[in-house]
Amino acid sequence: MAVDELDTRILRLMIDQPRTSVREYARLLGIARGTLQARIDRLERAGVITGTGPVLSPAALGHPVLAFVHIEVTQGRLDEVGDALAEVPEIVEAFSITGGGDLLTRVVARDNGHLEDVIQRLISLPGVVRTRTEMALRERVPHRMLPLVESVGRAVRAGR
Template identity: 75%
Template sequence: MAPPRPLDALDARILQLLLERPRTSVREYARVLGVARGTLQARLDRMERDGLIGDPVPRLSFGALGHPVLAFVHIEVTQGHLVEVGDALAEIPEIIEAFSVTGGGDLLTRVVARDNGHLEDVIQRLIRLPGVVRTRTDVALRERVPYRAGPLVASLRRAAGDSG
C-alpha cells in the first residue's frame, strides 16, 4: 500500500466544507470554494479512490432509536480464534463497532442497549461465543467530546499552508 499523499490546501478546504455542510451539492461546494465543478469532482473522486472519504452515512442517534445505554466491552479471545469471534460479533446488532486492539484484551466493542438489563443480556451472549475467554465492560456515563474530524482537518489545512 502506497503512503498517503499529503493534503494540499484545496484538499483540506474541501474536507472542511464536507464536514461543515454535508448535504450540499457538488455545484455549491465548487461555488463556495471558487473552483471549477470538474476540478472539485476530480478531487472528490481521488479522495474516495484513496479511501480518504467514503460513502456518506447518516450519523444516527442510538438513544433516539431506543438504545440510550452505551458501553465499551473489552473481549479476551483464545489464541487463534480472533477471526471467528470477530465474525460472530458482526451477527449481534447491538454491537455497532469492533476493533482488534493491544492492551487489556484482544477486541474492543462499542455496544448500545435499551437499558442495563438489555446490556447484561448482550454481554451474556458475548460470553457464550466460542473462543471468548472473558469480557470487561465500561459503561459510558456522558459523551464529553462527540465524534469530530473538524479540528484535525483544520490542523491539516494549516499545515498545508492555508490560513484562510
Template identity: 80%
Template sequence: MPFDALDARILRLLLDRPRTSVREYARILGVARGTLQARLERLERDGVIVMAGPRVSPAALGHPVLAFVRIEVARGHLDDVADALAGVPEIVEAFSITGSGGDLLTRVVARDNAHLEGVIQRLGRLPGVVRTRTEIALSERVPHRVLPLVESLTPDQGPEPDSAPEPDPDPPEGAQRDAR
C-alpha cells in the first residue's frame, strides 16, 4: 500500500505526541483502533517507522561536547574500521560518505575537550585509519526532525482534528469580508 494522507497524519501525531496511546491516536484521527494498529504495523514493516522509544540526550548524560569526525580509511579497510567504530561508545553515529573529505563521517560526543582529544587519538590508532579531521559543533541550529519532510509528502489535508482554521486577516483583493 502506498504512503497516503492517513499515513502522513499518523506520522505527524507520532512525532508531535510520541507518548500518546494507540487508543488516543485512533480517537484523534477518527479511525478504528484496528485500522490504526494495522497502519502502524505496515509502516514499521516497510521501514518508515524505524524505532520506538526515548531519544536520549548525551549532554544530559555528561557528554555536552559534540564533534563530527571525518575518517579517511586505507583502501580495503572500510568494513574493518566501521566494525571497530562500533566498539567506541562515544561514537553515536557513523556513515559512509563520498567526496574528498574522507570515507566515514562520525558524530562523536565527549565530556570535555580533553576527553574528545582522547577519543580522536583512539580513532587515529585504529588499523586502517589514514587520518582524521574534526569539527566541533558550537550549537544546534536545527534539531533532528522529520515532521517537515512528512508534511511535504502529502498535499495539505486541512486542519488536524481538534483544531479550527484561523481566519485570514488579509483576504485577497476583491474578496468580500464576512460582515456578520
C-alpha cells in the first residue's frame, strides 16, 4: 500500500508520541478527528499498522541475554517445528529463512546457562537436526520503522 504525505505525518506522530489521543493527534496535524480516524482505520485494514500495544524490554523482564539461533530442520517438518517453537517462551521471534539453516529464531535468556538450557530444549524437538547460535553483544540500531515510513512517503511525493 502506498502511503501519502498525510499518512506519513500520521505514522510519524504515532511513532513519536504513541500515548497521545486521537483527538490530540488531529489537533497537532491540523485535520478533523474523523479524517484522522478514517486514515488510521485504512492503515490498519491495509496491515500497515499492526498493533498499538507497548514495546516491552526482555532485559527489564530479567532476560538480558539475546541470541540468534539458526535451526536446521528435517525435510517436511518445518511446520511441525515452527509450531513447537511457539511453545518456547524464550523465543520472541522465528522466521523461515534461506541460506544456512531453515529457521532463524531470536531467543532471550536470563544468563548464558539459561540460554544453553533453551538451546538444549530446541535440539530435543522432533525434526530439529542441528542448531547454530550467535550471541548479540550490543544493539547498534534498535527496532525502528520511522526511517522506512519517511522513505516511502518521499518516494510517493516524488512519484516513484
